[in-house]
Amino acid sequence: MLNLRFIQENPELVIEKLKKKNFDAAGIVGQIIDLYKKKNEIQAKADQVKAEMNKLSKEIGQLFREGKQAEANAAKERTTELKDTIKQLDDSFATIDEQVFELQVQLPNLPADLVPAGRTPEDNVTVKSGGELPTLGADKLPHWELAGKYNLIDFELGVKLTGAGFPVYKGKGAKLQRALINFFLNEAEKAGYLEIQPPLMVNEDSGFGTGQLPDKEGQMYHVTEDNLYLIPTAEVPVTNLYRDVIVEAKDLPVKNTAYSACFRREAGSYGKDVRGLNRLHQFDKVEIVQIAHPDNSYAILEEMVAHVESLVQKLGLPYRILRLCGGDMSFTSALTYDFEVYSAAQEKWLEVSSVSNFESFQANRLKLRYRDEQTKKPVIAHTLNGSALALPRIVAALLENNQTPEGIRVPEVLVPFCGFDLIN
């Protein structure tokens, strides 16, 4: 959520920057400025009348204490009109306040200057790539067939239990999941992140805080009986840990990591994109989250990207890092790097991580602040997060890229965690 004052003071800047996200903000910004002005006028008036009322009330109290009943009662009559005025002003203030808010939440975050212009994934910029593309024989199999051949993942059983997109992992398939989760958590811990085990359901306030609500209402599973949402990512609970919190500047950056199952309705997805592990309704992910001082949030973004890069390197996967263009970025992000790994049998790049700086956009909603060391005043912090990493597509690429006639080779770094180096 953009700051109202900022919008009011920099309307042209907001409109200009949002063009890069292919968002025409002119109308909304204009309305916000008009309403904001009106809102302030009403508040000024209301404050004035309330001040008068407070003064009068004190006088009446004084008169009663002095036993001047008649004068007190006379003064009471004068308050009637003030009360009405206050009620009216408060009502119109509330109405306008709500209108402003509704417009305010429609504005996406401003893209950073680094963000390339563009509309579609084709316009994303590859900033780096690494690893060797494997050359597989003609008998190469896609991961869903490998998963069946080696009895690692049963998609049909998942359909029986729940539905499409809820796979059942078995044997070495299940162990590989556990190994990856442990490996990722260990790496995060080594990089200074505190491990968190968060709830998998959150309330509405949390959904709003990180920007899933009201924007992506339909993408989350909603438990209506208790009005709770299944988390689409650990980002939601882990970032909301700091909702309504003022952090001491010396405690920045705050670095948290969490493994969680993630639940996504993925309404609107179809076809070959959802084959096998490519797109699931439930999947496992280790997330890293940082709360940063605004002065160095971009340095921290680079640090997080480097951390994720180290993971795909250690797993020996060919990867590329993309800087997302304005049109492909999320609503809440200011700058996002996507990681893709190459899935050699499908012969396509799969997104396995998204690392973003949200600047103050989430923190504004969360009221997440730090106390400035000089002024001692609370200032809105910056939040960042990234997948480190999401499992399913990593598994897809590992299975496909490492297939050999003898079986599937397990990356060395995972062997201590899963206890085998070959799936056969």
Place this chain on the structure above:
RNA sequence: GGAGAGAUGGCAGAGUGGUCGAAUGCGGCGGUCUUGAAAACCGUUGAUCUUCACGGGUCCGGGGGUUCGAAUCCCUCUCUCUCCGCCA
């Protein structure tokens, strides 16, 4: 699920209609003393909106109401605790 109690500043905790944004203690910050530290003592210490500023407004779990005036009374929701029931 049933019965009862409760929700106040970073924490603990007072406050049952006016002078209460709120006593007191702890914690934090600054200082005195000290070679330094501790102890002791003194001072200071919530957030937010608005205004160039002075100032003014709002906030005692959320929402609504009564009243000239609400932390305090009423209604409602949420949450927490205790006991009972159920249970991984």
